[in-house]
Amino acid sequence: xxxxxxxxxxxxxxxxxxxxxxxxxxxxxxxxxxxxxxxxxxxxxxxxxxxxxxxxxxxxxxxxxxxxxxxxxxxxxxxxxxxxxxxxxxxxxxxxxxxxxxxxxxxxxxxxxxxxxxxxxxxxxxxxxxxxxxxxxxxxxxxxxxxxxxxxxxxxxxxxxxxxxxxxxxxxxxxxxxxxxxxxxxxxxxxxxxxxxxxxxxxxxxxxxxxxxxxxxxxxxxxxxxxxxxxxxxxxxxxxxxxxxxxxxxxxxxxxxxxxxxxxxxxxxxxxxxxxxxxxxxxxxxxxxxxxxxxxxxxxxxxxxxxxxxxxxxxx
Numbered sequence: 001x002x003x004x005x006x007x008x009x010x011x012x013x014x015x016x017x018x019x020x021x022x023x024x025x026x027x028x029x030x031x032x033x034x035x036x037x038x039x040x041x042x043x044x045x046x047x048x049x050x051x052x053x054x055x056x057x058x059x060x061x062x063x064x065x066x067x068x069x070x071x072x073x074x075x076x077x078x079x080x081x082x083x084x085x086x087x088x089x090x091x092x093x094x095x096x097x098x099x100x101x102x103x104x105x106x107x108x109x110x111x112x113x114x115x116x117x118x119x120x121x122x123x124x125x126x127x128x129x130x131x132x133x134x135x136x137x138x139x140x141x142x143x144x145x146x147x148x149x150x151x152x153x154x155x156x157x158x159x160x161x162x163x164x165x166x167x168x169x170x171x172x173x174x175x176x177x178x179x180x181x182x183x184x185x186x187x188x189x190x191x192x193x194x195x196x197x198x199x200x201x202x203x204x205x206x207x208x209x210x211x212x213x214x215x216x217x218x219x220x221x222x223x224x225x226x227x228x229x230x231x232x233x234x235x236x237x238x239x240x241x242x243x244x245x246x247x248x249x250x251x252x253x254x255x256x257x258x259x260x261x262x263x264x265x266x267x268x269x270x271x272x273x274x275x276x277x278x279x280x281x282x283x284x285x286x287x288x289x290x291x292x293x294x295x296x297x298x299x300x301x302x303x304x305x306x307x308x309x310x311x312x313x314x315x316x
Contacts, residue, residue, distance in 0.1 A: 004050045007040050014090045027155065035083035039063055052096050057104040060084065074108045081107035116251055117258040118242075123148055125240040126233075126247070127190075135202040136219070140232050142191075142198035143216060143224075146172070147233075147249060149191030151256035151274050154226045154249045161213040167196045174275070183275050257285045 003011075015033055018024045024032075042063050043049035049059070063084075067077050085105040091097040118126070127144055131137035147157060156174045164173040170192055171184050187195065199215065208221025216224040230249055237247035253274070260270050271282040 003037065003040050003044060006051050007044065007049070010052050010091060010096060011036050011040065011087070014087050017090065018086075031079070032083045032086070035080040036087050038080070039084050042066055052091050053098070055088065055091075055097055055101055056099075057101055060088075060101065060105050078107040081105060116246060116254060118247070118251060118255045120259065122240075122242055123252075123255060126236055126242060129236040129240045135205045138194075138198050138202040139206070139216065140236065142194040142202075143229060144233065144236070144252065145191040145194040146187065147252040148256055149188040150174075150185045151253045151260075152185065153253065153275075154229050156275075157229060158214075158216065158224055158226055160215045162199065162215055163213065165195065165199070165215060167192050167199075181275070183272065185273055254285075257282070261285050 002008075011033065014036075015029050018032065019026070019029045040049070043055075043059055046062070047059065049055075064077070064081065067080065072080070085102055085107075088097065088102040088105065092100060092102060127141065127148070130141040130144075132141065143157060146152060147154075150172065152174060159175060160172060166172070167187075170187050170189070172187050173182055174185050175182050195215075203215070203217065206217035206219065206221055212221065212223075214223040218224050218228060226249075233247060233249050233252070234244055238244045257270055257274060260273075261267065267282055267285075268279065270285070271279050274282060276282045
């Protein structure tokens with residue numbers, strides 16, 4: 001619905017400030033906009049709201065009640081509430097809103113889930129599924145190899161340029177979808193080989209426009225979309241006999257981090273490769289399940305090893 005100008009203009013002003021002054025990515029800004037306009041539309045439709053200066057805590061409470069009735073997940077509700085709270089803080093700082101409504105806005109508590117992961121054997125099956133004799137198969141193999149080898153987000157894979165790739169050095173320059181900061185990420189040998197094969201032999205068949213800078217292209221010669229990457233990984237998971245509902249692009253990123261940590265990589269190094277601003281985000285990979293703890297204890301505690309030796313049959 002069309003919002004009153006005084007409502008819409010303040011949202012636009014906040015979004016411009018977030019993008020230009022705070023350096024948020026375009027995708028983040030679009031997410032904020034959707035949540036804020038949903039909130040504003042609810043106020044206009046249900047309460048005839050026409051000016052942010054009239055906002056009261058009860059308005060936010062009513063909206064949160066509406067989210068509850070519509071059965072939004074805790075994660076979605078928390079995201080929407082955070083977006084609205086940030087807008088309200090901005091309005092308070094600008095003097096548009098006189099009372100401190102932001103202090104009364106609280107979202108649902110979230111229990112942070114451990115990221116899923118795939119076994120090395122499952123990843124081998126997935127990565128070997130694309131048809132190596134087709135141009136699309138060569139492209140798709142390169143995408144998945146890069147996702148697992150370097151732990152990249154889907155948005156980062158889709159935006160990589162040819163000039164960002166250095167096969168001889170085994171690195172790729174990535175502009176993070178979160179914060180827009182560049183970082184250099186190592187690329188393993190299998191991924192380098194798959195990426196080089198795609199660029200040299202398959203990519204030219206996808207190019208429709210001279211000067212196209214993006215590495216991964218669609219069949220129409222446009223930069224490949226996140227939706228397409230999501231779909232192709234799901235398709236190959238099904239073909240590989242894996243649980244299609246579990247295998248998502250981000251699962252390859254989680255597996256990258258988990259396998260590096262299990263192999264002894266330093267947490268700070270993993271943080272840098274993942275592009276996490278806060279080490280606390282990376283530390284979630286250190287939380288392993290109890291079955292792994294029991295297995296590792298049984299295998300490596302010296303008293304357990306001694307007990308196993310005592311139980312072993314004598315050699316003849």
